[in-house]
Amino acid sequence: MNHYPEAILKLIHSLSTLPGIGKKTAERLALHILHAPDHEAAALAGDIIELKSSVRLCTSCFALSDTDQCRICADPARDSSVICVVENPTDMAAIEKANAFSGTYHILGGALSPIDGIGPDDIRLAELFNRTNSESVSEIILATKTNVEGEATASYILDRLRDSKIKLTRIASGVPMGGDLQYVDPLTMQKAMEKRYGF
Numbered sequence: 001m002n003h004y005p006e007a008i009l010k011l012i013h014s015l016s017t018l019p020g021i022g023k024k025t026a027e028r029l030a031l032h033i034l035h036a037p038d039h040e041a042a043a044l045a046g047d048i049i050e051l052k053s054s055v056r057l058c059t060s061c062f063a064l065s066d067t068d069q070c071r072i073c074a075d076p077a078r079d080s081s082v083i084c085v086v087e088n089p090t091d092m093a094a095i096e097k098a099n100a101f102s103g104t105y106h107i108l109g110g111a112l113s114p115i116d117g118i119g120p121d122d123i124r125l126a127e128l129f130n131r132t133n134s135e136s137v138s139e140i141i142l143a144t145k146t147n148v149e150g151e152a153t154a155s156y157i158l159d160r161l162r163d164s165k166i167k168l169t170r171i172a173s174g175v176p177m178g179g180d181l182q183y184v185d186p187l188t189m190q191k192a193m194e195k196r197y198g199f
């Protein structure tokens, strides 16, 4: 591979840092970009720069957004008194895909994991409790993953809000143990949301 000019080697290196892209695929992609029309290559580079400069986090739910408030938080048709707590944007996307939920979200940005040194201050729990204190919230749906970290996170939130008047529910039915929400099919997700249980 070393026979390539420096610029190609650099691009191969950059591409191979992406998840799922090995050296061979990176080489194929770099050569594809090299042979692509100038405007296509420029558009790709521009899209990456625009992504980094325009996408930020929603100030309410911390979803990825290109405005201060994401489309879901800003939508008057969504019930802002029901908050579905998820670990990551991909979990939120899985629930949205199932079309089974008309409330809003709170994205924690991870789960509690003492082994990995991730404590309550490392995910957006304080922000969640701020919302439950300052907004009129009727229900919190705990939709963290069903693995050890997800369960620990759900229990922590449950403990903190147990004495509040907020209804606390957990989706689990049909979501496989240890399951990542993004691999749950939409129908199973709909059922899991319908059959959520209270505490």
Ligand SMILES: [Zn+2]
Residues within 6 Å of the ligand: 058, 059, 060, 061, 062, 063, 069, 070, 071, 072, 073, 074
């Ligand atoms: Zn939002």
